[in-house]
Amino acid sequence: MDTLMDIPRQVRTRPTRAQAEEAVRTLLAWTGDDPDREGLVGTPDRVVRAYEEFFEGYQDDPVALLERTFEESGNYNEIVVLRDIRLESHCEHHIIPLIGKAHVAYLPDRRVVGISKLARLVDVFAHRLQIQEKLTAQIADTIQSVLQPRGVAVVIDAAHQCMTTRGVHKPGVSMVTSRLLGEFETSEPLRRQFFAMAGMGGM
Structure with missing residues (x-):
């Protein structure tokens, strides 16, 4: 598989x-x-x-993208959050755009990665035919697999033009998906801190 x-x-x-x-x-x-x-x-x-x-994301290796890390981080071990990452993808069912924002966080375990690499990782998976649920999981699982941090959190908030410009015609509706791994999954205070830092305090 x-x-x-x-x-x-x-x-x-x-x-x-x-x-x-x-x-x-x-x-x-x-x-x-x-x-x-x-x-x-x-x-x-x-x-x-x-x-x-x-669809240039099919040409890129998401694992290789994150493999260069830095250990000289001053023993930093708090949340790293990159929020409001512009996201443009295409629904695999109709090949119609879905546009929104991704919020990505991880809890370092000795190693950190350049923040531009997190934004690029979002692009690699977004620039493929997608469903939002899978896209969210791919980003989080890749960070967890390559960096092996104490935890990963990814939230995507996106509008799907396959339901705003056709079908049910419901403009103004967005879909929110999340994937929480490691300590973000097990610690409610940590989840709240992430949502607050990402500007989603009401979640």
Whole structure:
């Protein structure tokens, strides 16, 4: 069984760029429009280039990202919180954006990691086809596995355009998910401290 950190197996050989562009042309024609008209003739190329950016997380190794750590931390052993990390991902059910913020915390055990690496880790997993529950777990589990801290806490608050611009059409609704590991799971005072530091004191 794959772990949460694994990149999905390639069931078939990855299509060529030309095949990807042709697939976009097919969808454009399916909508009832003309892929050869002036406004759309360059759209397949633009869509494929956008997909390269949206889903660049498949090219990155999240474990390698966190492997460089620092032990000269002055014996710091309190919560490290990176809050309000901008998050942009795509729902794997409709390939429609979900946009929000991630709050990531860990309790160091001798080692700390550069804060930019935590933000980048969020991006690596967000830039794949996702469901928010899995995304939350992947971020937390990777930090726990690589850094082996005393605890990890991750909360994501995001709006899903698959339910705001289609389907039930409920704008203004966001979904909140969390994963608490180690001491964050077992200590209520520590959980409260995390939520307060992340600006979510009411949770």
